[in-house]
Amino acid sequence: xxxxxxxxxxxxxxxxxxxxEKCLNSVVNQTYNNIEIxxxxxxxxxxxxxxxxxxxxxxxxxxxxxxxxxxxxxARNTGIDMSKGKYITFIDSxxxxxxxxxxxxxxLCTRNDSDIAICGVKDEDFxxxxxxxSNEIKKKLNKKEMLKELLSEQHFFGVCWxxxxxxxIIGNIRFNENMKIAEDFEFLYKLLDKVNVAYVDTTKKLYHxxxxxxxxxxxxxxxxxxxxxxLCEEIINDVSVYWPDIEEYAIKRYFKAVMPCMITALxxxxxxxxxxYLRDKLKEYKRQINKNILxxxxxxxxxxxxxxxxxxxxxxxxxxxxxxx
Numbered sequence: 001x002x003x004x005x006x007x008x009x010x011x012x013x014x015x016x017x018x019x020x021e022k023c024l025n026s027v028v029n030q031t032y033n034n035i036e037i038x039x040x041x042x043x044x045x046x047x048x049x050x051x052x053x054x055x056x057x058x059x060x061x062x063x064x065x066x067x068x069x070x071x072x073x074x075a076r077n078t079g080i081d082m083s084k085g086k087y088i089t090f091i092d093s094x095x096x097x098x099x100x101x102x103x104x105x106x107x108l109c110t111r112n113d114s115d116i117a118i119c120g121v122k123d124e125d126f127x128x129x130x131x132x133x134s135n136e137i138k139k140k141l142n143k144k145e146m147l148k149e150l151l152s153e154q155h156f157f158g159v160c161w162x163x164x165x166x167x168x169i170i171g172n173i174r175f176n177e178n179m180k181i182a183e184d185f186e187f188l189y190k191l192l193d194k195v196n197v198a199y200v201d202t203t204k205k206l207y208h209x210x211x212x213x214x215x216x217x218x219x220x221x222x223x224x225x226x227x228x229x230x231l232c233e234e235i236i237n238d239v240s241v242y243w244p245d246i247e248e249y250a251i252k253r254y255f256k257a258v259m260p261c262m263i264t265a266l267x268x269x270x271x272x273x274x275x276x277y278l279r280d281k282l283k284e285y286k287r288q289i290n291k292n293i294l295x296x297x298x299x300x301x302x303x304x305x306x307x308x309x310x311x312x313x314x315x316x317x318x319x320x321x322x323x324x325x
Contacts, residue, residue: 005110007035007102008085008167011093012075017047019094019210024055026096028062032103037062038079043069048093073175073183076160080170088167090160091207098206105164105206108199112140116191116198117164118156120205131211134202141198144243150188151235151249152294155202158185162207169194182228182257189235225261229281232257236285251285252294258282259299262306266314275310282306 009027013020027037039052039062049066056062065078076090087109091097101119108117120134137155139145150158160175161184171194175187232254239250262278264270282289282303289295289303305313 005034005087005106006085007032007106008079008083008088009035009037009091009102010040010076010079010083010088011038011091012040012042012072012079013044013048013052013093014042014069014072014075015044015046015048016093017044017051020048020051023091023093023096024051026099026101027091028055028059029099030097030102031100032106035061035102036083036085038083039064040075040078041066042072042075043067071177071180073177073179077174077177080174083167086167088165088170089163092161092209094210094212095161096208098208101206102164104204108201109164109166112197112199114140114197114199115166115169115195116146118198118200118202119162119164119207120202121156121162121207121209122205123209123211125211133205136203138201138203139199141200143192143195144246146195146198147189147192147239147243148246148249149200150185150192151246151253153253155200158182158188160184160187161209163188165191179227180224182231185228186231189231225257226277228257229254229261248288248292248294251288251292254285255282255289255292255295255299255303259303259306262310263302263313263317266310267317279306279310 011023011027024037037059039056041049041052041064052064052066056064063082065082067075067078080088087106089102089105105117105119108114108119120136122130122134123132125131135155141149149155156162169191173187173190173194175183179186232250236247236250236254239247258278258281262275262282265274265278286307290300295303302313305316
């Protein structure tokens with residue numbers, strides 16, 4: 001095939017020496033050759049820095065930046081700023097891609113005149129066993145349909161990877177460097193203002209996501225989660241004005257942000273103020289949550305208990321824990 005357009009592949013790196021070679025080998029061996037591979041070493045303390053430099057010596061398509069540690073959003077923003085490609089894709093350094101990842105997503109974009117192309121994902125453990133796979137959909141989406149899918153997370157998640165972007169639509173939009181949780185989700189939401197068409201083909205599961213402990217989303221409740229909750233509130237306000245017919249999806253996404261925080265806070269013995277804050281946040285949308293058909297009966301059962309008294313739910317968890325033991 002013709003490799004006319006330059007594709008920028010942005011890979012943020014921080015202390016991932018165990019996974020880097022698998023990731024980088026999958027990138028340098030792409031069937032589409034006209035690529036620039038931008039490695040942003042975000043102040044790694046292990047051998048990641050050395051691995052970056054060694055790969056750059058062997059492949060002139062690789063560009064390396066070593067910077068002080070400032071988080072994954074800062075690293076991705078640095079990559080966007082220095083990218084020269086017509087299209088951009090993000091890959092996390094502990095993940096890897098199929099050899100036709102770039103070629104396939106490039107075709108999806110160009111043949112469907114889409115601003116974003118999205119492929120399927122395989123979640124894998126350390127041994128390469130598939131733990132979960134994307135639900136399958138093959139469809140061209142308009143702006144509202146894209147938002148609906150982004151909120152429901154039925155066929156793809158609100159993460160920046162496993163996606164292919166026209167650089168023009170990114171423009172001056174950048175990742176929020178003050179967010180440590182859901183920064184991808186916010187980035188995608190901001191992009192929607194510029195997106196006219198997105199093409200999703202999750203039957204092509206080309207991105208391999210490594211499940212590992214220790215990420216921000218695996219940690220306990222903290223102030224960073226509040227930023228995600230505030231973002232979900234903003235989205236509810238926007239949707240209620242512009243797309244009221246999909247407001248229930250925004251409510252469910254809000255519920256999905258708040259309720260797990262409540263459960264985590266209770267299990268980790270968070271202070272009373274945190275519990276009260278989360279209960280108040282759920283109470284603000286009590287009526288909408290109660291009538292939302294997208295929220296399951298089991299989820300509503302936990303919600304009703306929280307509305308009565310969150311510490312009843314904590315007692316249930318403690319009893320269940322004792323029974324299991």
